[in-house]
Amino acid sequence: AQKITQTQPGMFVQEKEAVTLDCTYDTSDQSYGLFWYKQPSSGEMIFLIYQGSYDEQNATEGRYSLNFQKARKSANLVISASQLGDSAMYFCAMSLQADRGSTLGRLYFGRGTQLTVWP
Amino acid sequence: DADVTQTPRNRITKTGKRIMLECSQTKGHDRMYWYRQDPGLGLRLIYYSFDVKDINKGEISDGYSVSRQAQAKFSLSLESAIPNQTALYFCATSDSGRGFTGELFFGEGSRLTVL
Numbered sequence: 001a002q003k004i005t006q007t008q009p010g011m012f013v014q015e016k017e018a019v020t021l022d023c024t025y026d027t028s029d030q031s032y033g034l035f036w037y038k039q040p041s042s043g044e045m046i047f048l049i050y051q052g053s054y055d056e057q058n059a060t061e062g063r064y065s066l067n068f069q070k071a072r073k074s075a076n077l078v079i080s081a082s083q084l085g086d087s088a089m090y091f092c093a094m095s096l097q098a099d100r101g102s103t104l105g106r107l108y109f110g111r112g113t114q115l116t117v118w119p
Numbered sequence: 120d121a122d123v124t125q126t127p128r129n130r131i132t133k134t135g136k137r138i139m140l141e142c143s144q145t146k147g148h149d150r151m152y153w154y155r156q157d158p159g160l161g162l163r164l165i166y167y168s169f170d171v172k173d174i175n176k177g178e179i180s181d182g183y184s185v186s187r188q189a190q191a192k193f194s195l196s197l198e199s200a201i202p203n204q205t206a207l208y209f210c211a212t213s214d215s216g217r218g219f220t221g222e223l224f225f226g227e228g229s230r231l232t233v234l
C-alpha cells in the first residue's frame with residue numbers, strides 16, 4: 001500500500017523566518033512523483049512544487065523548495081522568508097510512475113500540516 | 120472563469136436525499152477525479168475516470184456513484200445521503216499526455232452538509 005505521512009498537525013513560524021514541513025512516503029515503486037499543495041482558509045487547492053523520483057536536484061519554486069532525500073524517503077517542504085499569507089494547510093502527495101507512460105496517475109495525500117505565520 | 124468548475128459550491132440537505140455534484144472542465148484533460156476531504160484525514164479518492172469509458176473506484180466509493188457524461192464532465196452522486204458524508208468534495212483533472220507528472224488541477228470544492 002502507498003502511504004504519505006505528515007507528522008506535524010500544526011506548525012508555527014514567525015514572519016520572515018524559514019520553516020520546514022515534514023513528509024515521508026512509502027512505496028516500492030522506483031518511479032514516482034512528489035507534490036506539495038497549499039490550501040488556504042478559502043478552501044481551494046493550490047499546487048506549489050513537484051519532484052520526480054529520478055530528478056537529481058531538489059525542486060525549487062520561488063520561496064518554496066523540496067528537500068528530497070530518496071534514501072530516507074522524505075520530501076520535506078521548505079518555505080523561506082515566511083509571509084502572513086503562507087498561513088494555510090499544506091498537503092504532501094505522491095503519484096506513482098511520474099515518468100511518461102504512467103497508467104495510474106492518481107495522487108495519494110497525507111493528512112496535512114496547518115501552518116500559522118505570526119507577525 | 121475557473122478551468123475546473125464545481126456546482127453547487129455549497130449544499131445543505133437531509134438524510135436520505137439524492138444529491139448530485141457536478142464538475143466540468145475546460146482544460147481538455149482526459150482524466151478526472153473525485154476526492155473527499157475530512158478534517159484531519161487529508162484527501163481521499165472516491166472515483167476516478169481515465170476517459171469516458173473508463174471509470175474506477177477509489178478508496179471510499181461505497182455510497183457514491185459517478186457518471187462521465189463527456190470528456191469534460193464528471194458528476195458524483197449520493198443516492199441516499201447520510202450525515203457522515205458531510206465533507207468538502209473536490210473534483211480534479213490531470214493530463215496523461217506528454218510531460219505527464221500526475222499533477223492534479225482542482226476545482227474550488229463543494230461543501231456538502233447532510234443533516
